[in-house]
Amino acid sequence: xSSGSAARKFDPRPSRPKHSTISGMEIAECYxxxxxxxxxxxxxxxxxxxxxxxxxxRTKPWTMRQFAGFGSASDTNERFKYLLAHGGGGLSTxxxxxxxxxxDADHPRAEGEVGREGxxxxxxxxxxxxxxxxxxxxxxTSMTVNCSASILLAMYLVVxxxxxxxxxxxxxxxxxxxxxxxxxxxxxxxxxxxALRIVTDMxxxxxxxxxxxxxxxxxxxxxxxxxxxxxxxxxxTLADGIGYVQAAVERGLDPDEFGPRISxxxxxxxxxxxxxxxxxxxxxxxxxxMRERFGAKTDRACLLRTHAQTSGVSLTAQQPLNNVxxxxxxxxxxxxxxxxxxxxxSLDETLALPSEEAVTVALRTQQILAEESGIVxxxxxxxxxxxxxxxxxxxxxxxxxxxxxxxxxGGIVRxxxxxxxxxxxxxAAYAFQQATDAxxxxxxxxxxxxxxxxxxxxxLKIDLSVERDQRARVSAFKARRNxxxxxxxxxxxxxxxxxxxxxxxxxVAAVRExxxxxEISDVYREVFGVYEDPATI
Amino acid sequence: MSExxxxxxxxxxxxxxxxxxxxxxxxxxxxAGFEVIYTxxxxxxxxxxxxxxxxxxxxVGLSILSGAHMTLFPRILDLLKSKGVGEIPVFGGGIIPxxxxxxxxxxGIREVFTPGASTKDIVDWIRSNxxxx
Numbered sequence: 001x002s003s004g005s006a007a008r009k010f011d012p013r014p015s016r017p018k019h020s021t022i023s024g025m026e027i028a029e030c031y032x033x034x035x036x037x038x039x040x041x042x043x044x045x046x047x048x049x050x051x052x053x054x055x056x057x058r059t060k061p062w063t064m065r066q067f068a069g070f071g072s073a074s075d076t077n078e079r080f081k082y083l084l085a086h087g088g089g090g091l092s093t094x095x096x097x098x099x100x101x102x103x104d105a106d107h108p109r110a111e112g113e114v115g116r117e118g119x120x121x122x123x124x125x126x127x128x129x130x131x132x133x134x135x136x137x138x139x140x141t142s143m144t145v146n147c148s149a150s151i152l153l154a155m156y157l158v159v160x161x162x163x164x165x166x167x168x169x170x171x172x173x174x175x176x177x178x179x180x181x182x183x184x185x186x187x188x189x190x191x192x193x194x195a196l197r198i199v200t201d202m203x204x205x206x207x208x209x210x211x212x213x214x215x216x217x218x219x220x221x222x223x224x225x226x227x228x229x230x231x232x233x234x235x236x237t238l239a240d241g242i243g244y245v246q247a248a249v250e251r252g253l254d255p256d257e258f259g260p261r262i263s264x265x266x267x268x269x270x271x272x273x274x275x276x277x278x279x280x281x282x283x284x285x286x287x288x289x290m291r292e293r294f295g296a297k298t299d300r301a302c303l304l305r306t307h308a309q310t311s312g313v314s315l316t317a318q319q320p321l322n323n324v325x326x327x328x329x330x331x332x333x334x335x336x337x338x339x340x341x342x343x344x345x346s347l348d349e350t351l352a353l354p355s356e357e358a359v360t361v362a363l364r365t366q367q368i369l370a371e372e373s374g375i376v377x378x379x380x381x382x383x384x385x386x387x388x389x390x391x392x393x394x395x396x397x398x399x400x401x402x403x404x405x406x407x408x409x410g411g412i413v414r415x416x417x418x419x420x421x422x423x424x425x426x427x428a429a430y431a432f433q434q435a436t437d438a439x440x441x442x443x444x445x446x447x448x449x450x451x452x453x454x455x456x457x458x459x460l461k462i463d464l465s466v467e468r469d470q471r472a473r474v475s476a477f478k479a480r481r482n483x484x485x486x487x488x489x490x491x492x493x494x495x496x497x498x499x500x501x502x503x504x505x506x507x508v509a510a511v512r513e514x515x516x517x518x519e520i521s522d523v524y525r526e527v528f529g530v531y532e533d534p535a536t537i
Numbered sequence: 538m539s540e541x542x543x544x545x546x547x548x549x550x551x552x553x554x555x556x557x558x559x560x561x562x563x564x565x566x567x568x569a570g571f572e573v574i575y576t577x578x579x580x581x582x583x584x585x586x587x588x589x590x591x592x593x594x595x596x597v598g599l600s601i602l603s604g605a606h607m608t609l610f611p612r613i614l615d616l617l618k619s620k621g622v623g624e625i626p627v628f629g630g631g632i633i634p635x636x637x638x639x640x641x642x643x644x645g646i647r648e649v650f651t652p653g654a655s656t657k658d659i660v661d662w663i664r665s666n667x668x669x670x
Binding site: 097103443534 | 551553556576605608
């Protein structure tokens with residue numbers, strides 16, 4: 001760490017021999033008309049560099065979607081209602097680790113983890129409590145869950161059914177991006193091949209039965225948080241998207257039909273211009289991929305619509321109020337990049353799950369941008385800027401190079417199996433740490449501008465009683481069921497897993513009968529096997 | 538201090554997949570000249586204690602970001618004791634609130650590093666606190 005006593009003054013020269021972005025991309029002193037290709041296009045028109053809609057936020061404001069989940073289903077249900085009452089536009093569910101990894105709360109591996117990193121959902125009863133009193137045909141819901149996504153989606157559908165909501169009217173997103181799990185977030189049950197089969201089953205099922213649902217949210221967020229550069233985030237995310245579209249096309253689905261339901265999720269990190277360029281480049285690249293690689297005829301299938309979240313890793317435990325400023329800068333980049341929905345992180349997230357006060361400031365940050373800053377008045381205000389267009393071109397070019405390499409390996413599944421994206425990210429993360437340790441990259445309050453501080457934020461605490469109560473609830477629920485019926489429903493899921501028919505109908509039937517997240521995940525573990533971390537350093 | 542190379546187990550207990558920190562620390566310790574064994578993700582306390590014994594390590598570093606540290610860290614300490622290797626020093630890192638750090642130290646975790654710690658801080662701490670067993 002640099003010396004805390006000597007006052008530091010911003011001086012770009014010694015610490016930054018190269019003027020580069022946080023990703024190490026060198027930036028020119030000044031850009032001019034010769035630095036970009038020149039074809040910028042128009043908002044709402046292919047290839048959508050300037051935005052997916054012609055009028056953008058004038059007619060379609062972004063959704064302020066704050067990710068929430070902790071403790072029991074009723075705790076989170078209260079937070080949901082609080083967010084909706086304070087102007088949040090949609091729900092976004094964070095599940096706890098056991099739910100995300102396919103273990104019920106009463107499993108030994110769940111010990112110590114229940115309700116800690118998100119809300120605990122093991123049973124259909126938990127899911128009903130989570131959404132109690134909320135009209136599912138009036139809000140859209142996002143669920144961040146991947147290897148157990150098929151089960152949680154089935155539970156959501158059954159809850160909707162019991163509330164009398166037509167599946168055809170349900171809008172929302174389930175993350176369900178298994179490729180980025182293997183690459184970055186690392187929550188998994190079975191290996192990549194069967195994982196892709198489950199995702200494809202869900203795309204097929206939703207296209208038919210839940211047409212307004214987004215069955216996959218192709219996510220760069222976690223890739224970036226794991227330490228990738230901006231270009232790697234862009235490239236690996238689109239390569240993952242290619243993998244899903246390819247699998248769905250091979251299943252016989254029409255890209256014009258399911259294409260519009262594939263959505264995206266990007267990180268917005270600290271480097272302001274680089275982040276805006278990344279999302280502009282993502283739209284252009286994806287449009288071309290859908291049209292040129294997959295032959296999509298409609299513009300709708302070529303649209304990259306995206307959620308964004310400010311960067312968790314950029315926040316500091318030191319001088320935590322500074323995080324509000326970081327989040328504001330990042331959120332501003334997201335809006336200037338034209339995202340469709342946004343989560344702003346809370347200032348206390350390096351310490352624990354956010355408190356209600358911190359969540360409110362985060363939501364207000366978005367409201368201030370929307371109501372007070374004036375940036376919603378005009379579409380893509382950076383369009384035509386020499387620097388922005390040059391950076392957009394460059395992000396596109398460098399990402400295409402990665403995608404070409406992955407194609408040469410035989411596609412994303414092969415690339416993951418040989419550990420290629422994982423190794424690229426680990427190298428970038430290590431390089432960034434070294435740059436930080438050498439004070440080549442300064443984080444305010446961490447390796448520059450440090451000060452003695454009494455660090456006492458009021459943080460959210462999850463009482464151990466949450467785990468005890470949840471375990472008891474799950475055990476009692478299991479004991480109440482018709483054991484014979486439960487066994488038959490589990491067998492039907494096993495049969496589909498083995499014979500290759502779509503898994504979703506038997507999973508929906510199973511959760512309706514009370515089969516749990518852990519029990520269906522056990523079928524996956526048994527039939528498909530368990531993926532092991534290659535544990536490379 | 539002895540010249541023999543320290544063997545360090547970097548372990549990832551719990552269900553969360555946040556291995557950025559663990560892998561950076563593992564690599565930094567290796568670059569600093571230590572022998573490093575990395576367990577990979579999703580390890581149970583039993584697996585970690587078993588690996589510590591099998592690999593005959595001089596010290597164990599635990600990384601956790603799921604909030605389950607108050608359950609899993611003490612469990613690992615207990616298991617090491619029950620295997621007769623309670624003297625192996627254990628340190629930790631991750632998203633761990635200050636009050637919990639005090640508590641964990643009372644329970645026998647030697648040091649806890651939180652976000653913002655540099656790899657040099659950790660290497661220096663090991664050099665001055667850990668000796669070959």
